[in-house]
Amino acid sequence: MPESAPLHNWAGNIGFSPARFEAPATLDEARAVVAGAGRLRVLGSGHSFNTIAASDDVMLSLAGMEPFAELDILKGTVRAAGWLTYAALSAAVHRAGFALHNMASLPHISVAGSIATGTHGSGDRNGNLGSAVAAVEFIGPDGELRTVRRGEEDFAGSVVHLGALGVVHSVTLDLLSAFEMRQYVYDGLGLDAVLAHFDELTGAAYSTSLFTPWGADPEFQFWVKQRTADQTHPFPPSNRYGAPLADGPRHPVPGVDPQACTVQQGQTGPWHERLPHFKPEFTPSSGDELQSEYLIDRADATAALEALAGIGERIAPVLRICEVRTMAADGLWLSPAYGRDTVGLHFTWIGDHGAVAPVTAVLEAALEPFAPRPHWGKLFSIPMNEVRSRYPRMDDFVQLRARVDPEEKFVNAFSAPIFAAPES
Numbered sequence: 001m002p003e004s005a006p007l008h009n010w011a012g013n014i015g016f017s018p019a020r021f022e023a024p025a026t027l028d029e030a031r032a033v034v035a036g037a038g039r040l041r042v043l044g045s046g047h048s049f050n051t052i053a054a055s056d057d058v059m060l061s062l063a064g065m066e067p068f069a070e071l072d073i074l075k076g077t078v079r080a081a082g083w084l085t086y087a088a089l090s091a092a093v094h095r096a097g098f099a100l101h102n103m104a105s106l107p108h109i110s111v112a113g114s115i116a117t118g119t120h121g122s123g124d125r126n127g128n129l130g131s132a133v134a135a136v137e138f139i140g141p142d143g144e145l146r147t148v149r150r151g152e153e154d155f156a157g158s159v160v161h162l163g164a165l166g167v168v169h170s171v172t173l174d175l176l177s178a179f180e181m182r183q184y185v186y187d188g189l190g191l192d193a194v195l196a197h198f199d200e201l202t203g204a205a206y207s208t209s210l211f212t213p214w215g216a217d218p219e220f221q222f223w224v225k226q227r228t229a230d231q232t233h234p235f236p237p238s239n240r241y242g243a244p245l246a247d248g249p250r251h252p253v254p255g256v257d258p259q260a261c262t263v264q265q266g267q268t269g270p271w272h273e274r275l276p277h278f279k280p281e282f283t284p285s286s287g288d289e290l291q292s293e294y295l296i297d298r299a300d301a302t303a304a305l306e307a308l309a310g311i312g313e314r315i316a317p318v319l320r321i322c323e324v325r326t327m328a329a330d331g332l333w334l335s336p337a338y339g340r341d342t343v344g345l346h347f348t349w350i351g352d353h354g355a356v357a358p359v360t361a362v363l364e365a366a367l368e369p370f371a372p373r374p375h376w377g378k379l380f381s382i383p384m385n386e387v388r389s390r391y392p393r394m395d396d397f398v399q400l401r402a403r404v405d406p407e408e409k410f411v412n413a414f415s416a417p418i419f420a421a422p423e424s
């Protein structure tokens with residue numbers, strides 16, 4: 001194994017011990033590695049919190065290959081190397097006068113790895129990152145290249161694929177024209193206001209987030225990311241439902257220096273420097289942490305928040321911060337937002353799995369009435385057969401996977417129970 005091989009994920013809670021770690025320098029080398037491997041998984045930027053990227057046989061990193069981002073100005077698309085980070089891609093796209101429709105909280109993650117797990121940002125009308133995909137180019141199990149394009153039969157199953165359909169060489173994404181944004185934070189929004197005005201709050205701007213540490217009497221930070229073109233008034237309201245505009249920059253995690261965060265307080269800037277919460281040159285979030293996230297039907301949002309408030313004192317001691325975001329429904333079979341406008345209930349925990357696990361069990365029990373779909377790249381203990389049942393097109397995906405990879409080269413211990421035949 002090369003000395004530079006990453007032996008653990010970003011959070012450090014998952015160690016990787018593959019039989020071989022391969023880091024090819026060219027596409028031809030990558031194709032040969034894939035063709036010759038018994039079982040193989042790609043490691044993207046390693047930001048998942050579970051074993052979704054792990055393999056006990058071959059792990060492959062494409063990060064040493066020459067990156068590319070090819071614009072098609074006539075179609076308004078970019079064909080990007082799967083291993084590019086969103087930081088690199090968004091800067092290149094912006095320089096050319098274009099924009100991505102949305103970004104996750106951090107730009108450090110790889111394009112292919114993010115899309116594979118259904119990674120999302122926020123915004124009532126913004127689909128998750130995969131909703132911008134127009135085509136995916138895979139290296140198949142035999143090392144041959146195969147492109148699946150929007151409109152083709154397998155497309156809706158091939159975008160959010162959990163790494164199980166091959167090695168993504170490139171992803172083609174739809175672009176918007178570049179736009180400018182302003183970001184504001186409000187402090188101290190009460191739970192009653194959130195419950196009474198949830199739709200007004202999340203609909204108040206292009207992208208919004210609510211952050212709370214829960215506890216006995218929870219208060220929320222309300223982050224508002226507006227496109228300047230949508231701003232009808234020169235100034236934002238100085239107060240929303242009793243919560244004043246913050247008097248300085250904020251970090252979502254209490255006590256952490258806000259210098260890691262994108263610029264707030266209404267200063268105009270390009271979309272890719274406002275949509276993520278964190279700047280690419282800093283450690284995102286807190287660094288010493290675990291994460292879980294549960295995606296529920298938007299119609300259940302306020303009932304689920306009330307359920308969380310009921311266990312607020314139980315979760316607060318091991319919680320760094322909870323974030324509530326929204327996303328538009330999509331038609332991607334394994335997307336957590338498949339078929340329903342969705343609310344994401346995200347939890348950044350302290351980095352102590354022993355202390356966190358009993359609390360996530362309480363949390364999952366509280367959310368059970370809402371049949372949440374757990375984020376594929378984060379920690380959860382909902383049984384896989386339950387998770388399966390929450391995806392109406394799961395059987396179609398299982399058949400697609402078996403057709404594309406009959407020898408199960410891209411199946412690993414994490415994904416095998418998802419693709420196993422249901423127990424009768």
Ligand SMILES: Cc1cc2nc3c(=O)[nH]c(=O)nc-3n(C[C@H](O)[C@H](O)[C@H](O)COP(=O)(O)OP(=O)(O)OC[C@H]3O[C@@H](n4cnc5c(N)ncnc54)[C@H](O)[C@@H]3O)c2cc1C
Nearest residue numbers: 044045046047048104105110112113114119120163168377
């Ligand atoms: C601090 C932090 C903040 C986060 N914020 C958000 C957020 O705002 N929204 C959100 O939804 N998620 C968020 N996440 C979760 C993160 O977006 C996902 O875990 C995402 O999958 C990470 O991408 P990655 O490139 O690191 O993928 P990895 O973790 O490396 O891999 C994820 C999966 O993709 C597969 N894969 C990777 N590259 C390829 C490829 N080229 N071809 C085929 N398969 C591939 C892997 O095999 C694996 O199955 C956050 C994570 C962290 C650590």
